Amino acid sequence: MSLYGAVEAGGTKFVVAVGETPEEPREVARIATSNDPCETVAEVVRYFEQHGPVKALGVATFGPVSFETGCITTTPKLAWQNFPLRASFRDALRVPVALDTDVNGAALGEARWGAGRGVDDLVYVTVGTGIGGGALSGGRLVHGLMHSEMGHLLVRRAPGELPDFRGVCPFHGDCLEGMASGPSIEARWGRPAAELPTDHEAWQLEADYLAQACVNMACVLSPRVVVLGGGVMEQRHLLELVRARAEQLCNAYLPLPLIEAPQLRYPGLTGALALAKEAIG
Ligand code: ADP
Ligand code: ZN
Numbered sequence: 001m002s003l004y005g006a007v008e009a010g011g012t013k014f015v016v017a018v019g020e021t022p023e024e025p026r027e028v029a030r031i032a033t034s035n036d037p038c039e040t041v042a043e044v045v046r047y048f049e050q051h052g053p054v055k056a057l058g059v060a061t062f063g064p065v066s067f068e069t070g071c072i073t074t075t076p077k078l079a080w081q082n083f084p085l086r087a088s089f090r091d092a093l094r095v096p097v098a099l100d101t102d103v104n105g106a107a108l109g110e111a112r113w114g115a116g117r118g119v120d121d122l123v124y125v126t127v128g129t130g131i132g133g134g135a136l137s138g139g140r141l142v143h144g145l146m147h148s149e150m151g152h153l154l155v156r157r158a159p160g161e162l163p164d165f166r167g168v169c170p171f172h173g174d175c176l177e178g179m180a181s182g183p184s185i186e187a188r189w190g191r192p193a194a195e196l197p198t199d200h201e202a203w204q205l206e207a208d209y210l211a212q213a214c215v216n217m218a219c220v221l222s223p224r225v226v227v228l229g230g231g232v233m234e235q236r237h238l239l240e241l242v243r244a245r246a247e248q249l250c251n252a253y254l255p256l257p258l259i260e261a262p263q264l265r266y267p268g269l270t271g272a273l274a275l276a277k278e279a280i281g
Contacts, residue, residue, distance in 0.1 A: 005054035005093075006272035007044060008102055009033075009061035009085065011077060015269060016044055018051050022273035023113050025266050027051045037083040045092040056096045057089055058275030060105025060268045063132075067143055070099050098279035102126075103134030103148075104141045105271030106229065106262070111136045113270060114263035116225035123223045123257075124267065125150060125213065128230035131177040133213075135221055142221075151177040153216055158208035160201065162188060180209035182232050198237050206232070207241035214246045218257055229262040236261075 006025055008015040012033055017025035029047055034040045048054055064073045070086025086099045100108075107124035116122040120139040126132050133150025135142040142148055152169065153176040167178030168187050178184055185193040189202055196202050214226050228239065243259045250256050264270050 003052055003054045004273050004276035005048050005052060005057040005095075006269045006276060007057065007059045007061075007089075008105065008266075008268040008272055009059060010102065011062050011075075014040060014044055015266070016047050017266070017269045017273070018048070018054060019273045022109070022270055022277060025269040025273060028266065028269065033077075035077070035079055037080050037085075038088075041085075041088045041092065045089070048093060052093075054093065054095060054276070056098070056276040056279040057093060058105070058272035058277075058279065059085065059089065059097060059099045060102045060272040060275070061085060061099060063101050064146060064149070065099065065101060066146065067099065070097075073146075096276075096279040098275040100141055100271075100275055101132070101134055101147050102268050103132040103150075104136075105134070105269075105275065106267035107134040107136045107227070107271065108141060108274050109264050109267040109270030110227045110262055111225075112274060114267060115227045115260040116258075119224045121221070121223045122225045122227065123150075123217050123221060124227045124229065124262075125210075126230035127180060127182070127210065127228060127232040129182055131181050131230075133217070135217075135223065137221055137223075150213065150217070151175070151181075153213055155179060155209050155212045158205045158212075161205060176209060176213050180206055180213075180232075182230075185232065193232055194234070198235070203235065203238055203241055204245075207238060207245045210238075210242045211245035211249050214242065214257070214259055215249045218250070218254060223257045225258045225260055227260050227262050227267075229267065233261065 131151035167174030169178030
C-alpha cells in the first residue's frame with residue numbers, strides 16, 4: 001500500500017485523511033485543536049501511525065505561516081505563535097512534509113479536481129468566521145513575501161451600508177473580512193447570518209463586498225475561475241447576486257472569471273494530498 005497523508009489544520013479542528021491518490025481522501029477524521037500544539041500534533045501523529053504508514057504528508061494550515069521556517073507566525077492563539085508545525089510532523093513521521101495555507105490547498109484541490117478542473121489560474125476564497133483566499137497562478141500556488149491575505153483586501157462601502165457600521169476586523173475595521181465575514185453580518189444585523197431570510201437587505205450588501213473582491217482579483221491575478229466557499233456561502237442564492245454585482249462593477253471593461261461554488265467535499269484535504277504527492281515529486 002502506498003499512501004499519502006493529509007492534514008487541514010484549523011483554529012478549532014484538524015481534519016486528517018489518507019489517500020492513494022489526491023482525488024479521494026479516505027478515513028477522514030477530526031481532531032480538536034488543543035491550546036497546546038504539541039498535544040494536537042501528537043494526536044495527528046497517532047492517527048497516521050494507525051492509518052498509515054504514509055510516504056509523505058501535505059499540510060494545509062491556518063496562518064499566517066512562514067514557508068521559510070514552516071512555523072505558524074502571528075496567530076492570536078498564543079501557544080501556537082511561532083510553533084514549528086512542519087518540523088514537528090517531519091521529526092515525528094520521518095517523511096517529506098509539504099506545508100501551505102489552507103486556502104492555497106483548497107485552490108489546488110478545486111483547480112485539479114473540482115470547480116476549475118484542469119484550470120491553471122484559480123482563486124479560492126472562504127467566507128466564514130474569517131475570510132481567506134489562496135491562488136493558483138500559471139499552475140503554481142502563489143507565494144511571495146509570505147502568502148496571499150485576501151481577507152484583508154480594502155473595500156469601499158457598499159451602496160446602502162449602515163452609516164454607523166465600522167466593520168469587525170480587529171486590525172483594519174472595514175476591510176473585506178471586517179465587512180463580509182459571518183461575524184460581520186451578525187454584528188451588523190444582530191442575528192446570525194444563517195437566520196436572515198433570503199430577501200433580507202443583508203445579502204445585497206454581502207454580494208457587493210464579495211463582488212468587489214472578485215473584481216479586484218480579476219484585476220490583479222486574472223484567474224479563470226474564482227471559487228467561493230465557507231459557511232456564509234451556504235446561502236445558495238448569494239452566488240448569483242455576487243455574479244450579477246461583479247458584472248456591474250466591472251462595467252464590461254475586462255472579462256470576468258467564472259464565479260463558482262466549490263465542487264469538492266474536502267477541497268483543503270484534497271489539496272493537501274496533492275501537496276504530499278508533489279513533496280516526493
Ligand atoms: P470557519 O470559517 O470557522 O472555518 P465556516 O466556514 O463554517 O467555519 O464559517 C462559519 C461562519 O459562517 C459563521 O460566522 C456562520 O455565521 C456562518 N454561517 C454558517 N452557516 C451559514 C448559513 N447557512 N448561512 C449563512 N451563514 C452561515
Ligand atoms: Zn482586516
